[in-house]
Amino acid sequence: MSPQTTPIADTAQDLELAERLIAPDGTRLNNPDLDPFVADVDPAQLRALHRDMVILRRIDAEGVALQRQGQLGLWAPCNGQEAAQIGTARALDPIDFVFPSYRETGVIYARGAQPGDFVRVWRGEEGAPYDPMQMRVAPLQIIIGAQTLHAVGYAMGIKHEKAPEVAVTYFGDGATSQGDVNEAMVFAASYQAPVVFVCQNNHWAISEPVALQSQYPISGRAPGFGIPSMRVDGNDVLACMAAMRWALAHARAGKGPAFIEAVTYRMGPHTTSDDPTRYRDPEELESWKTRDPIARVESYLRGLGEIDDEQIAAAHADADRMAREMRAECLGMVTREPLAVFDGVYAEPHCGIDRQRDEYTAYLASFEEG
Amino acid sequence: MSPQTTPIADTAQDLELAERLIAPDGTRLNNPDLDPFVADVDPAQLRALHRDMVILRRIDAEGVALQRQGQLGLWAPCNGQEAAQIGTARALDPIDFVFPSYRETGVIYARGAQPGDFVRVWRGEEGAPYDPMQMRVAPLQIIIGAQTLHAVGYAMGIKHEKAPEVAVTYFGDGATSQGDVNEAMVFAASYQAPVVFVCQNNHWAISEPVALQSQYPISGRAPGFGIPSMRVDGNDVLACMAAMRWALAHARAGKGPAFIEAVTYRMGPHTTSDDPTRYRDPEELESWKTRDPIARVESYLRGLGEIDDEQIAAAHADADRMAREMRAECLGMVTREPLAVFDGVYAEPHCGIDRQRDEYTAYLASFEEG
Amino acid sequence: MTQLALGKALNAGLRKAMQDDDKVVIMGEDIGKLGGVFRITDGLLDEFGAARVIDTPLAESGIVGTAVGLAYRGYRPVVEIQFDGFVYPAFDQIVSQVAKLHYRTQGRVKMPITIRIPWAGGIGAAEHHSESPEAYFVHTAGLRVIAVSNPQDAYRCLQQVIASDDPVIFFEPKRLYHHKGEVDLDGSLADAPPMGLAHIVRQGTDATILTCGAMVSTALDAASAAEDEGLSLEVIDLRSLSPIDYDTVATAVRRTGRVVVAHEASREAGVAAEVIASITERCFEYLEAAPVRVTGHDVPYPPAKLEKFHLPDLDRILDAVDRVLDRPNSLTGAES
Amino acid sequence: MTQLALGKALNAGLRKAMQDDDKVVIMGEDIGKLGGVFRITDGLLDEFGAARVIDTPLAESGIVGTAVGLAYRGYRPVVEIQFDGFVYPAFDQIVSQVAKLHYRTQGRVKMPITIRIPWAGGIGAAEHHSESPEAYFVHTAGLRVIAVSNPQDAYRCLQQVIASDDPVIFFEPKRLYHHKGEVDLDGSLADAPPMGLAHIVRQGTDATILTCGAMVSTALDAASAAEDEGLSLEVIDLRSLSPIDYDTVATAVRRTGRVVVAHEASREAGVAAEVIASITERCFEYLEAAPVRVTGHDVPYPPAKLEKFHLPDLDRILDAVDRVLDRPNSLTGAES
Numbered sequence A, B: 001m002s003p004q005t006t007p008i009a010d011t012a013q014d015l016e017l018a019e020r021l022i023a024p025d026g027t028r029l030n031n032p033d034l035d036p037f038v039a040d041v042d043p044a045q046l047r048a049l050h051r052d053m054v055i056l057r058r059i060d061a062e063g064v065a066l067q068r069q070g071q072l073g074l075w076a077p078c079n080g081q082e083a084a085q086i087g088t089a090r091a092l093d094p095i096d097f098v099f100p101s102y103r104e105t106g107v108i109y110a111r112g113a114q115p116g117d118f119v120r121v122w123r124g125e126e127g128a129p130y131d132p133m134q135m136r137v138a139p140l141q142i143i144i145g146a147q148t149l150h151a152v153g154y155a156m157g158i159k160h161e162k163a164p165e166v167a168v169t170y171f172g173d174g175a176t177s178q179g180d181v182n183e184a185m186v187f188a189a190s191y192q193a194p195v196v197f198v199c200q201n202n203h204w205a206i207s208e209p210v211a212l213q214s215q216y217p218i219s220g221r222a223p224g225f226g227i228p229s230m231r232v233d234g235n236d237v238l239a240c241m242a243a244m245r246w247a248l249a250h251a252r253a254g255k256g257p258a259f260i261e262a263v264t265y266r267m268g269p270h271t272t273s274d275d276p277t278r279y280r281d282p283e284e285l286e287s288w289k290t291r292d293p294i295a296r297v298e299s300y301l302r303g304l305g306e307i308d309d310e311q312i313a314a315a316h317a318d319a320d321r322m323a324r325e326m327r328a329e330c331l332g333m334v335t336r337e338p339l340a341v342f343d344g345v346y347a348e349p350h351c352g353i354d355r356q357r358d359e360y361t362a363y364l365a366s367f368e369e370g
Numbered sequence C, D: 001m002t003q004l005a006l007g008k009a010l011n012a013g014l015r016k017a018m019q020d021d022d023k024v025v026i027m028g029e030d031i032g033k034l035g036g037v038f039r040i041t042d043g044l045l046d047e048f049g050a051a052r053v054i055d056t057p058l059a060e061s062g063i064v065g066t067a068v069g070l071a072y073r074g075y076r077p078v079v080e081i082q083f084d085g086f087v088y089p090a091f092d093q094i095v096s097q098v099a100k101l102h103y104r105t106q107g108r109v110k111m112p113i114t115i116r117i118p119w120a121g122g123i124g125a126a127e128h129h130s131e132s133p134e135a136y137f138v139h140t141a142g143l144r145v146i147a148v149s150n151p152q153d154a155y156r157c158l159q160q161v162i163a164s165d166d167p168v169i170f171f172e173p174k175r176l177y178h179h180k181g182e183v184d185l186d187g188s189l190a191d192a193p194p195m196g197l198a199h200i201v202r203q204g205t206d207a208t209i210l211t212c213g214a215m216v217s218t219a220l221d222a223a224s225a226a227e228d229e230g231l232s233l234e235v236i237d238l239r240s241l242s243p244i245d246y247d248t249v250a251t252a253v254r255r256t257g258r259v260v261v262a263h264e265a266s267r268e269a270g271v272a273a274e275v276i277a278s279i280t281e282r283c284f285e286y287l288e289a290a291p292v293r294v295t296g297h298d299v300p301y302p303p304a305k306l307e308k309f310h311l312p313d314l315d316r317i318l319d320a321v322d323r324v325l326d327r328p329n330s331l332t333g334a335e336s
């Protein structure tokens, strides 16, 4: 009854099996599958990706700090997953629609989230940080896997309209165990819906190692549903972008869904409430430090002579500015008035809510009078 | 948004891809994968399998007749699936525990169900037709796929005790779309539980062709969960037995779960409430008539000179006797008294039920008095 | 006016809704070629094509979850759950997504999803085919719940529900699918009463029976029977179970002061409890007797042969009426 | 007697149950090395090993469904659902299997499954982490529902629930996990009061407050505050939400004639409605005023910063007490 927890391959080996364009030491590798998808990516674009990741890491650190200082109820760090998020999200078209989980700070950043948007939900002010319809990103989803079905349904709509868009959904390695994620693959395959599944395999679901969810590579699951998949080094921003371009092109061409497993690592705790020292081998963490996604593209660019200290400093300055704005927005947030608790339950008039609001209004007023 | 309903392979081709030991015309085929598992099966055993199938078909016909005559509320025919059910169920050990769906009349027959057991539930008398713990078969399950998780949990218990038993679950092609069935594969693989999944792909889920559930062969799903699988000709009773023996041996040897897809065909309606002429091409039905599982083993045995008209007639006579007993049992059933509606809700005393039973007793009594 | 069975009225209502708005898509198991196991979607595949009449894989969470995605995309999905007992695999998507997305996004994302559920018992069916799960949804903020009892309401309310920007669980009393009634197919929705209103089906002065779905006709039968004994019973079809039209209900209750609430669902924390608690809150001083519930027992839905001992019938309603009228009844003399 | 926080008392109760019966296995997400996100299973993996303390894949239907299979095999599975809002994916397995299997098999298959749910709000958590889903389970025949409010009951009832041959949904008020109280670790279960009994936490004569879980202490605070105004309020911890101990409740209600029912869950068809309907049925002639509900609003659980406007607090309870005592209150003068 106890799970056989030996993974099919140890984590390092996992990663070696993944598609890759830049080695951990910054060497550019040839990869006939992926190369064509990033042939146009020049050093300027790479620098932009690097800058994105620097900013994202800073946003993430600021989130943690704000939580520690009591300004946020919770924060779910994405430290370590910058390449997986930025690489894939930067491959999207503005018309695509994203259905994320709760850890995709980098994805919503890439989609144009404003500084306050990163904290609004975690501070407990609102249920969604931005206008989902305008940003074309669904609000963060806490129910594990639920959003994958939403993406498929959205893609069914796209297909019906023969529109050129793609729906994209992000989820974790743990999520692959949920019925919903598997049903999403069933529906996506049946309807040949233009949807891309992006699984960030960060090796952990809170305290549970990925081997408890699947002793078989996660990218191996999708083909059994009739969905082509690719396993990519999730700490290689260029490979992530290439893989995502492959998947998007596949879906956009009317060939149906595609699946990407980005093998990466959650460097931080699950959330600020978590204490990974209770369950995680520090050596594992150490080994992943050598695969840092930002350092990797930095060495590559340095090797090309395409990035200098000044450019790097500029990225960090931008990051600091973002963090300052984020903090200022956060501290400046004003909680809605008590009656807001009734706002938006229904789209149309509702006698039950109206009555409760009236009663509660009278109740609040009773303090003023009495 | 409309499903792409062209299956990867047409149904005939499906079947050609499946493992097989006896061709539709009764020729014995060599199959190095399966042969070793049935090396001991002699003509007497084959005649027994043939007799089982003859009896099963008769039970099934009697069920339909009883329903048509108003004796049963419903019947779910298994006509056409005799080999898939008898072949796999006859491979079981008495100690194994089975978690069936609602269509496994042949499986419960093989596990020793008594004539009345086939109709008790469909007549609406009781929720379970036999003592599940004694027969080692869970009651029939109507919620599609739910029983697969029960089998996995049971197998987790077996594994914990290092017992030599195997849990077996039966389900349909449609069921593979349910989250529960996929979660069952996740749990089975994680715990390396001794469970065998038997999917009877009878090509239809009520009116929906299997291609709507999966355009990829169903047996191809399990490996993506890390579960070895086999696709077998579900109308070849010997091959079904061999495949099941392979799967059981695998599980019993501590190698974890195994998956069998038995490719067969639902010759009748989904249930007696269904009208397949609304959705099914009569030619498809015709083509499957040429693959009848009983005729096939009969020709094989005839070819061997191992069955004669007398033996066949004896099987049919046994079948008729079974049908008569089944009918007699059915017509003799006495519905429990009204207060039985409260029986067995809880295992321990319950003040709420007690009160309602008392009130209802008083209510019933009020008619006698008044 | 046309004579139509309730099932056919639903079919007509669906067809009308699909004609009126091409964002309406319907989805479910076997709703295409087969026209649904109850034939409620009969002919719609031919008329609207497979892109709008979507046979789905066999997975209820998948059906509702993809309906959510279609709603994001601007569609108005109408989901058929094949039988009441098969809605539970979709419960998470309904409770955590369908019900909450509008609130979560402060109204920026609309969920105009209709979930049609062939509902309740009395047809001698197998397990899980006779459930009355309405209380679960009534207790879920963010949903509306409508239950129809006759062809006219079926035709009209279904269209109203589909046109509503809120998610609605729509209960169809399956044992009435073949019951016929007059339906006005031409009246405009704009002139129709809002879907949220309770309906006083029969006026009466001695006691008020509040009910819904197939039990409305049982209650009407009870009222006719009581009339022979000189009792005047009022019957109200709640129709909207969430929100409940307490204005209509309270006015009636204040008139009679005696209330019976009847439904097939089991009693504990069922909708009748909600109705009685609210009536008591609003009309306490008008109540002449304790309101009484007539419901299914607190047991899982029993095997078909026992269902007649489970389902409230005319006699059980009349016994309850006797209780609220302080007339001799089955519990006379019993301790409470 | 030992001073223990409620969470630690649960941990001790679990440990005791596992020591007493080796058929008890516990399963859930992160309950092994981590000891659960609330540390309720802390140390149990070390003591009992991975075969009895089972970290599961991330799938609630899978967890409950495999627990059903383990129960078939003779085990007594204790399932941890990580947070209240994550129980819904398991709803089908709970409602259609766990609750119904004993009935389906006429008692031949037992389902001694405990489903532990860290429960309700007030901790400033993210969405889906503060739900009060108890009414869904109270309405489901075949289940029992227990909600504890203090370390002693937590320790004792959890063991009783695990020892019960019936399936039980066990609610743990998560905002009290760190609240301490006296626990008798040595008393025998045989001598303990049965788990089904309500508990009169505070005697009083003017009105009765019925509540459960974390709201018990809120109600006690309200009773203390009211005492300063010369009011004597009774507080009853229902403890068993299904079945409800109406003997104890009705006796109390007959004494005071005035009733407030309080819970965090939303109002419509919530447990308070059940309590009021049953009280009204049983004690109508003793009621001096309409019983009043104090509950969460009928809205999805709001974002953390708004939860204090959603959750009933001391003042809302006192306002309700004023209503049942016909004293001036927030609704004085309002139409009903």
Ligand SMILES: Cc1ncc(C[n+]2csc(CCOP(=O)(O)OP(=O)(O)O)c2C)c(N)n1
Pocket (backbone or CB within 6 Å): A103, A142, A143, A144, A171, A172, A173, A174, A175, A176, A202, A204, A205, A206, A266, A270, D029, D058, D060, D082, D086, D089
């Ligand atoms: C239905 C559901 N069950 C449980 C949880 C609690 N939970 C939140 S995150 C998490 C782990 C998720 O792991 P993974 O899918 O790998 O994503 P990651 O957190 O690593 O990004 C769990 C169990 C939840 N949010 N929803």
Ligand SMILES: Cc1ncc(C[n+]2csc(CCOP(=O)(O)OP(=O)(O)O)c2C)c(N)n1
Pocket (backbone or CB within 6 Å): B103, B142, B143, B144, B171, B172, B173, B174, B175, B176, B202, B204, B205, B206, B266, B270, C029, C058, C060, C082, C086, C089
């Ligand atoms: C959860 C659930 N949804 C829907 C149904 C209705 N239903 C009963 S059988 C069936 C088709 C099942 O098809 P398949 O799994 O292929 O099994 P088969 O009937 O062909 O043996 C459906 C949709 C059900 N019983 N349970």
Ligand SMILES: [Mg+2]
Pocket (backbone or CB within 6 Å): A172, A173, A174, A200, A201, A202, A203, A204, A205, A206
């Ligand atoms: Mg993860």
Ligand SMILES: [Mg+2]
Pocket (backbone or CB within 6 Å): B172, B173, B174, B200, B201, B202, B203, B204, B205, B206
């Ligand atoms: Mg089938």
